[in-house]
Amino acid sequence: MSFLALLRSDREGIAIAWxxxxxxxxxxxxxxxxxxxxDEFKNPVGVRTDAAVQALVKHLLEETVLDxxxxxxxxxxxxxxxxxxDFTPGKAIGALFLxxxxxxxxxxxxxxxxxHAEAVLRFESxxxxxxxxxFDIYVKCRTQLYEMRLKEIKNRHAMLFRHAxxxxxxxxxxxxxxxQQ
Amino acid sequence: xxxxxxxPDELLNFQFGAPNVGWMExxxxxxxxxxxxxxxxxxxxxxxxxxxxxxxPLDEDWKLPENWMExxxxxMKDRLERYRSFKIFMDICVRCxxxxxxxxxxxxxxDPKNMPVLRAELLRSIYRGEFTAAGKILGKWAGGxxxxxxxxxxxxxxxxxxTECRRCSLFCPYGIDTAEVTMIxxxxxxxxxVNINWMMEPVRxxxxxxxxxxxxxxxxxxxxxxxxxxxxxxxxIRIKPPMNEKGHEVLFITPSGDVFADPGIxxxxxxxxxxHEIGLDYTLSTYASEGGNFGLFxxxxxxxxxxxxxxxxxxxxxxxxxxxxxxxxxxxxxxxYMSTHNGPCPPKMETPVNPITGTxxxxxxxxxxxxxxEFTADLIRHNKIKLDKRRNAHLNVTxxxxxxxxxxxxxFEEPREVIKAxxxxxxxxxxxxxxxxxxxxxxxxxxxxxxxxxxxxRGGLPRGNALRHVQQKHNVNTMACVCAIDRATLIPxxxxxxxxxxxCGVHELVGNALIMKGEQERTMDLRxxxxxxxxxxxEEDA
Ligand code: SF4
Ligand code: SF4
Numbered sequence: 001m002s003f004l005a006l007l008r009s010d011r012e013g014i015a016i017a018w019x020x021x022x023x024x025x026x027x028x029x030x031x032x033x034x035x036x037x038x039d040e041f042k043n044p045v046g047v048r049t050d051a052a053v054q055a056l057v058k059h060l061l062e063e064t065v066l067d068x069x070x071x072x073x074x075x076x077x078x079x080x081x082x083x084x085x086d087f088t089p090g091k092a093i094g095a096l097f098l099x100x101x102x103x104x105x106x107x108x109x110x111x112x113x114x115x116h117a118e119a120v121l122r123f124e125s126x127x128x129x130x131x132x133x134x135f136d137i138y139v140k141c142r143t144q145l146y147e148m149r150l151k152e153i154k155n156r157h158a159m160l161f162r163h164a165x166x167x168x169x170x171x172x173x174x175x176x177x178x179x180q181q
Numbered sequence: 182x183x184x185x186x187x188x189p190d191e192l193l194n195f196q197f198g199a200p201n202v203g204w205m206e207x208x209x210x211x212x213x214x215x216x217x218x219x220x221x222x223x224x225x226x227x228x229x230x231x232x233x234x235x236x237x238p239l240d241e242d243w244k245l246p247e248n249w250m251e252x253x254x255x256x257m258k259d260r261l262e263r264y265r266s267f268k269i270f271m272d273i274c275v276r277c278x279x280x281x282x283x284x285x286x287x288x289x290x291x292d293p294k295n296m297p298v299l300r301a302e303l304l305r306s307i308y309r310g311e312f313t314a315a316g317k318i319l320g321k322w323a324g325g326x327x328x329x330x331x332x333x334x335x336x337x338x339x340x341x342x343x344t345e346c347r348r349c350s351l352f353c354p355y356g357i358d359t360a361e362v363t364m365i366x367x368x369x370x371x372x373x374x375v376n377i378n379w380m381m382e383p384v385r386x387x388x389x390x391x392x393x394x395x396x397x398x399x400x401x402x403x404x405x406x407x408x409x410x411x412x413x414x415x416x417x418i419r420i421k422p423p424m425n426e427k428g429h430e431v432l433f434i435t436p437s438g439d440v441f442a443d444p445g446i447x448x449x450x451x452x453x454x455x456x457h458e459i460g461l462d463y464t465l466s467t468y469a470s471e472g473g474n475f476g477l478f479x480x481x482x483x484x485x486x487x488x489x490x491x492x493x494x495x496x497x498x499x500x501x502x503x504x505x506x507x508x509x510x511x512x513x514x515x516x517x518y519m520s521t522h523n524g525p526c527p528p529k530m531e532t533p534v535n536p537i538t539g540t541x542x543x544x545x546x547x548x549x550x551x552x553x554x555e556f557t558a559d560l561i562r563h564n565k566i567k568l569d570k571r572r573n574a575h576l577n578v579t580x581x582x583x584x585x586x587x588x589x590x591x592x593f594e595e596p597r598e599v600i601k602a603x604x605x606x607x608x609x610x611x612x613x614x615x616x617x618x619x620x621x622x623x624x625x626x627x628x629x630x631x632x633x634x635x636x637x638x639r640g641g642l643p644r645g646n647a648l649r650h651v652q653q654k655h656n657v658n659t660m661a662c663v664c665a666i667d668r669a670t671l672i673p674x675x676x677x678x679x680x681x682x683x684x685c686g687v688h689e690l691v692g693n694a695l696i697m698k699g700e701q702e703r704t705m706d707l708r709x710x711x712x713x714x715x716x717x718x719x720e721e722d723a
Pocket of ligand 1: 283284285286295297300342343345346347348349359360363
């Protein structure tokens, strides 16, 4: 059996272990809450994390991978939340790497490791590239936070800027060739 | 193969999970982004509040008064005697946990101390440790703990992560209102000079100039005129709203965000157009130029003081009743506190009657204040205004119940009636996220400041999640609300969690749909964007 087929035979176990490991990055009481709540509106973190893990397991374990759009959507589901929670960047993205340890732990029960050493490395490289994409999304989310902060300040004072003649329109009128600069 | 057998923590070579210590031992770590900036000394000085100084939560020393312990103890004792509700809330919690997973900050962030029960416990444990015999003797075993500097820091951290939204109280079998616990905790912190600028500066400005931004009367008037210019551009009709004029039946008060901030201004334009169309006898006021009342988040005394201008101005101008704009916490103050704080109302005020329909607003007998959504819904019920829904046809609208109008005054139907009269495409978010159970915007109670954007976003996840659901299911592209803070805070919330959904006030939709006598053919909406339905009908004609 191929290495990926071997992992697929334990697909559900791997997904649950990965999901639970991510839940365990939260404080103890919260991990329990995330695990038990199935209502996506009462427990969005738990349900979204689970959905992301399911999609990523598919991507990592199937022979045919998700396309970029679907992969980014799955990662966004996980990373967008962790980017605004109380995690360092490493801990936010680190959730992705947890799958490596899980596979290493479970593999001996599934088959002989030495038969698959190369496939393991290939699998782990795939995890790394997924994590790099996650890093891009993380940075995008954090950048968005700063952009939103600026936009909010502008919105809040919109009429005061206009009163002071400081709106974009007024500025554009004064410097007609500003586009060319 | 040993190295293939590493645990996840070993693999990453740092502790991944949260430290497994008791909640009381786990101390908050302050860092940029997880606290709102302290109030500036001049702001505190202007207000005559205690302990003005430069300080930062990042510093070890918060420069508290020397006798700070005594101040907290005395402050707590005083409030336990004055507010029976506070004493009860301290005594009766059975830690059943029903409220634990109901707070948006806990749901979105996962920090156990944002569970309402533990949030209140931060204060309750001191109450037990300092004020109950069992707690004094048994300490920790009776759920008590001593008052230390760390406790004060923890209070600042967590009581400024509560938006006083009251969602938790809905689920408590004893009706414990953690929002009120937060209010008292913030009062105690105020006594030490531990507060945030985002709240105190608006309070100072309101106290001195009448509105949050401290805009003076002439500038306020100019800006209203700018908005009238825009209305004229769009409709061809020139509106001249009366300002500070005596002898009008109605005094109209709205949050100043409606006058200064985008997109609140479009809601404001909607009000003015409506009043013009029905010929309402009203005046605006530059003295009562703020419906909002950040005193609610500061102290009972400050709330009372800032609220007082409403009746004072109604009396000065001789208005019979007050019509209030789309605001959240303004209505919590009016509905819950105004008549005990500043009532009874001036003697010449009367129970509000809609001059157009004759409806008597008996619900406003006590305060003499009517919410604009009630007023407009009444006009619509009596068929007194003409609305062209086609102008809003490109909008698929949902409605965010703002916490205060929803849980603080029980207004659910009227805004929905108004929206449905203005738009054909209305979709509700899931039942467990609206009406009484509505999820907060996570920026209420003075937390709508940009430096804590990430806290707001995690707290905003439950609302954003429900919004994304209707966006995906029904193509919702607009979320309407009746709160000025929401009109600001929901913009980043939607941008982050449901990008593509815009935010508007309910009366922006009214202003767009309203057919006005003598108006030119409308080609633009209030934001001066082309009206899409015109293109579509032109194509059909061709
Ligand atoms: S009042 Fe709202 S923000 Fe405060 S603890 Fe309760 S649910 Fe959370
Ligand atoms: S629901 Fe009420 S009694 Fe139960 S833990 Fe929460 S505050 Fe205490």
